[in-house]
Amino acid sequence: MERRNRIGDMLVALPLAHQIVIGIAAVVLAMAAFLFFQWVSTPSYTVLYSQLDDNTLATVVDELDRQGVPYEIEAGGSRVLVPKADVYQIRASLAAAGVQNGAMPQGYSILDGQGLNVSDFRQRVDYQRALEGEMALTLLAMNNITSATVHLVIPEESLFAEDEEPVTASVLLETSSPLGELEIETVTFLVASGVEGLEPTNVTVANVDGTVLHAAGDMAAESAVSNRNLRMTRDFEAALATDVENLLASVVGPDSAAVVVRARLDFDEQSVETQTFDADSAVSLREQTIDETYSGGGTPPGGSLGVEGEPIPTEIDGDYVYDRSEVIREYGVDNIISKEITAPGKVEHLSVAVVMDDGSLTGAPVPETAEIESLITAAVGLDAARGDTISVSTVPYPVPEVVEEPAAAEAAPMDIMSMIPQFIGGLVLLIVTIALLLMARGGKKGKAGDALELAQPAALTGGENAPAGALAGRAEGAEIHPEVMNLVQRQPEEIAVLLRSWLADRR
Numbered sequence: 001m002e003r004r005n006r007i008g009d010m011l012v013a014l015p016l017a018h019q020i021v022i023g024i025a026a027v028v029l030a031m032a033a034f035l036f037f038q039w040v041s042t043p044s045y046t047v048l049y050s051q052l053d054d055n056t057l058a059t060v061v062d063e064l065d066r067q068g069v070p071y072e073i074e075a076g077g078s079r080v081l082v083p084k085a086d087v088y089q090i091r092a093s094l095a096a097a098g099v100q101n102g103a104m105p106q107g108y109s110i111l112d113g114q115g116l117n118v119s120d121f122r123q124r125v126d127y128q129r130a131l132e133g134e135m136a137l138t139l140l141a142m143n144n145i146t147s148a149t150v151h152l153v154i155p156e157e158s159l160f161a162e163d164e165e166p167v168t169a170s171v172l173l174e175t176s177s178p179l180g181e182l183e184i185e186t187v188t189f190l191v192a193s194g195v196e197g198l199e200p201t202n203v204t205v206a207n208v209d210g211t212v213l214h215a216a217g218d219m220a221a222e223s224a225v226s227n228r229n230l231r232m233t234r235d236f237e238a239a240l241a242t243d244v245e246n247l248l249a250s251v252v253g254p255d256s257a258a259v260v261v262r263a264r265l266d267f268d269e270q271s272v273e274t275q276t277f278d279a280d281s282a283v284s285l286r287e288q289t290i291d292e293t294y295s296g297g298g299t300p301p302g303g304s305l306g307v308e309g310e311p312i313p314t315e316i317d318g319d320y321v322y323d324r325s326e327v328i329r330e331y332g333v334d335n336i337i338s339k340e341i342t343a344p345g346k347v348e349h350l351s352v353a354v355v356m357d358d359g360s361l362t363g364a365p366v367p368e369t370a371e372i373e374s375l376i377t378a379a380v381g382l383d384a385a386r387g388d389t390i391s392v393s394t395v396p397y398p399v400p401e402v403v404e405e406p407a408a409a410e411a412a413p414m415d416i417m418s419m420i421p422q423f424i425g426g427l428v429l430l431i432v433t434i435a436l437l438l439m440a441r442g443g444k445k446g447k448a449g450d451a452l453e454l455a456q457p458a459a460l461t462g463g464e465n466a467p468a469g470a471l472a473g474r475a476e477g478a479e480i481h482p483e484v485m486n487l488v489q490r491q492p493e494e495i496a497v498l499l500r501s502w503l504a505d506r507r
Helices: 002-013 016-041 054-067 084-096 108-113 120-140 181-194 218-252 369-380 417-460 468-490 492-506
Strands: 045-049 072-074 079-083 145-153 167-175 198-207 212-214 257-266 270-294 322-342 346-357 389-395
Touching (some): 045 084, 054 084, 079 084, 108 120, 120 145, 120 181, 181 212, 181 218, 218 257, 218 369, 369 389, 468 492
Antiparallel strands (some): 072 079, 145 167, 198 212, 257 346, 270 322
16 A cells, blocks of 8 residues: 555656656556557467358357357358367267268268168168269379368179279369379379279369360370389489589589480380209109019909909910019209399489589689599499480580679568557557656656755755745645655655755865
């Protein structure tokens, strides 16, 4: 309480101009604080639903109004934004209320409501719709895709595999920015890998503006492979050219040589399997010997079998000698099976062209051409037997012009709303600075006024040296005494300086 009274006394003792400036600064600070807390407390919005039709938009807005959820509508009424912190809770509450986003595809949730009496045709159609929805939801997860529609053609299973029709797919995309080749391949492979029996060559991808991004058929597959091979070749050439430029920069200096590398790569994958037998390495693995000997002295059983299974005896006239010898051997030989697979991307030919500064205009050092060719040959691995070539030429380079840096670069356009806190802070700082300057200037004037006020009671108490007219102001001086004491408490150093000056004058 005492401190509050002291602050009030200090404000009352200040000049009117100081009080006005302090009041204005307090109002501006209060307004800045209000705007700052309002800006901080304002929730950031994110997309709840996009690509809404009019009926779905009306349903969503009515439900949000009923639940008291703040929202914003953008993109011509096709997109609804809600506070980012509550987006998932709001979606769950809208789904519980039966509100669905008509633009968002449905996946396997279509199969949740099927009963036991669903026909095979209905099951097949619902499964296809669910698969299309899942593929669309998968594509919507990509950054640049804002809308996706997938149509599948899944023929009925045939009894014979050779009569089966292939599965085909068509994808329609709406993108926020053009898709690159890698992104188009990603879309194609995602759809092909997510559907059983679907090949990437049977996927057609198109944009909403009518541009075919990936066509189905053999030509599309060949085109995709050619683009991939060309991209790999260009990356390989660029890597070699960068290495050569870095090497030459350390020899002749930066920006003193231009390098172009051309390569021919073999992307055919070959597999060769060879089986070799060594005849000289035969080793007996198994041997079987049969010896039979027969001499006369009766008729041996033999001949063909009869009706009852008894052998029909064969008569032999005279003495008979029978001898039979049989040897069965199995040999094993060395068997060598080798399989060689040549990976795609083998270098078939390289050619390097280098243009260097001859130093006639710039005075740059020029090494020998043979030395440069030797360095480049070792750097990129040129092979004369393979037919690789290298060419180094020197031409006069112009003297580089010295470009003065601009005094000030053009500032990029900035968001006005994001500059509001900085603007308010700068304004408050300016007002506080002006207030301090005015207070300092007013303080000097106040010191002079206080000196005059102090001179009056000092004159009243001066005894014989006091003027006669000052005696009449003793009663008034008694009333000023508390203010003088307060002034002494607030500004002791200034009062001490003033008293020293009076004492010096009296001497």
